[in-house]
Amino acid sequence: MKAGVIGAGAWGTALAQLLAADGAHVRLWALEPEVVEAVNRDRANPLYLPDIPLNAGIEATSDMADMADRDLLLVVCPAQHLRSVVAQAPAGVPLILCSKGIEAGTHLLMSEVAAQAQPQSPIAVLSGPTFASEVAKGLPTAITLACADAALAARIAARIARPAFRPYLSDDVIGAEIGGAVKNVLAIACGVAEGAGLGLNARAALISRGFAEMTRFGLARGARAETLAGLSGLGDLVLTCSSTNSRNFSLGKGLGEGQPAAALLAHRRTVAEGAFTAPVLREAARASGVEMPVVEAVCALLEDAAPLPQVIDALLARPIRAE
Numbered sequence: 001m002k003a004g005v006i007g008a009g010a011w012g013t014a015l016a017q018l019l020a021a022d023g024a025h026v027r028l029w030a031l032e033p034e035v036v037e038a039v040n041r042d043r044a045n046p047l048y049l050p051d052i053p054l055n056a057g058i059e060a061t062s063d064m065a066d067m068a069d070r071d072l073l074l075v076v077c078p079a080q081h082l083r084s085v086v087a088q089a090p091a092g093v094p095l096i097l098c099s100k101g102i103e104a105g106t107h108l109l110m111s112e113v114a115a116q117a118q119p120q121s122p123i124a125v126l127s128g129p130t131f132a133s134e135v136a137k138g139l140p141t142a143i144t145l146a147c148a149d150a151a152l153a154a155r156i157a158a159r160i161a162r163p164a165f166r167p168y169l170s171d172d173v174i175g176a177e178i179g180g181a182v183k184n185v186l187a188i189a190c191g192v193a194e195g196a197g198l199g200l201n202a203r204a205a206l207i208s209r210g211f212a213e214m215t216r217f218g219l220a221r222g223a224r225a226e227t228l229a230g231l232s233g234l235g236d237l238v239l240t241c242s243s244t245n246s247r248n249f250s251l252g253k254g255l256g257e258g259q260p261a262a263a264l265l266a267h268r269r270t271v272a273e274g275a276f277t278a279p280v281l282r283e284a285a286r287a288s289g290v291e292m293p294v295v296e297a298v299c300a301l302l303e304d305a306a307p308l309p310q311v312i313d314a315l316l317a318r319p320i321r322a323e
C-alpha cells in the first residue's frame with residue numbers, strides 16, 4: 001500500500017518517519033512551504049519535530065493533488081481543520097484519522113466530520129498513548145486502530161505495524177475517538193494541579209474522576225466501556241496526565257502557575273487540542289445531560305471566568321456521592 005500523510009506537524013512527521021523506516025516511499029503533505037523545503041532538502045522538520053533526522057523515503061509536498069496516487073491516507077491535522085483538509089483529499093481513498101478532538105459548532109467526532117467531507121472514503125481511527133518524538137525515535141509504542149470494516153483494519157494494520165509499533169484492533173470507532181478527545185482536556189486539569197503544587201494525590205484523583213467523566217460521556221455517545229479503558233482512553237489519559245512532554249499538560253501547568261490563558265494560547269505554533277475541545281465538550285455534555293465537573297473547571301480556567309482557588313474550592317465542595 002502506498003501511504004500518504006496529510007499534516008506535517010509533530011505527529012504527522014513521526015508517522016511518516018515510522019512508515020518510511022523500512023525504506024518505503026511516503027508522501028507527506030505540509031501546509032507550510034518551509035516545512036516542505038526542510039524535509040526534502042535537509043531531511044528534517046525543525047519547526048515541529050526538531051532534532052530527529054528523517055528517513056530518505058519521505059517526500060514532502062504542499063500540493064494535495066500529489067496524494068491522488070496513494071492507496072492509504074493518514075490525516076494528522078488539528079481537529080478543527082480536519083473538515084477543510086479532508087475535503088481537499090482525493091475521494092475514495094481509505095482515511096486513517098489521527099487527530100484528537102470534537103468539532104466546534106457541530107459536536108461531531110472526527111470520523112463523523114470526515115464522513116460528511118468525503119462520503120466515498122472508508123474511515124479508520126488511529127489513537128492511543130503516542131508521544132510523537134518517541135515514535136519517531138522507534139521507541140516501543142502500542143496504539144488502537146479502530147475501523148468498522150475488519151478486513152480493512154487488518155490491511156491497514158499490516159501496513160503500519162512495526163516491531164516497536166503495535167496496533168490493537170477495535171471496531172469501536174466512536175470509543176477510540178472519545179478517549180483521545182477527552183483525555184486532552186483532563187491533561188490540562190492535571191497540569192493545573194502540577195503548576196499549582198496540589199500534589200500527586202490530587203493528580204490521581206483527577207485522573208480517576210476524569211476517567212469517570214470520560215466514561216459517562218462516552219457511553220452516552222455510544223462508546224463501549226472496554227474501549228475507554230484501553231489504549232485510546234485510559235492509556236492515553238495516563239500518558240498525557242503525567243508528563244510535560246504533553247502540550248496539554250504543559251498548558252495546564254502554566255494555568256496552575258497563575259499565567260493567564262490568553263497569554264499562554266497567543267501565538268502558539270503547536271496545537272494544545274484540549275483548549276479547543278474543552279468548550280465543545282462542555283456544550284455537548286450539557287446537551288446530553290452528562291455531568292463533567294472537571295471539564296467545567298478546565299473551561300472556567302481557560303476562559304478566566306474564575307480565579308484558580310475558587311475553581312478548586314468548587315470542585316472540592318461538590319456533594320459527597322457514591323463512587
Ligand SMILES: NC(=O)C1=CN([C@@H]2O[C@H](COP(=O)(O)OP(=O)(O)OC[C@H]3O[C@@H](n4cnc5c(N)ncnc54)[C@H](O)[C@@H]3O)[C@@H](O)[C@H]2O)C=CC1
Nearest residue numbers: 008009010011012031048077079081099100131132270271
Ligand atoms: N504530537 C503528538 O504527540 C500527537 C498528536 N496527535 C494529534 O495529531 C493532531 C496534529 O497534532 P501535531 O502533529 O502534534 O501538530 P503540531 O502541534 O506539531 O503542529 C501543528 C500542525 O497544525 C497544522 N496547521 C495549522 N493551521 C492549519 C490549517 N489551517 N489547516 C491545516 N493544518 C494546519 C500545521 O501545519 C502543523 O502541521 C492533533 O489533533 C493532535 O492531538 C495525536 C497523537 C500524538
Ligand SMILES: O=C(CO)COP(=O)(O)O
Nearest residue numbers: 128129130131246247248
Ligand atoms: O496525544 C498525545 C499523546 O498520545 C500528545 O499529547 P499532547 O497533544 O498533549 O502533547
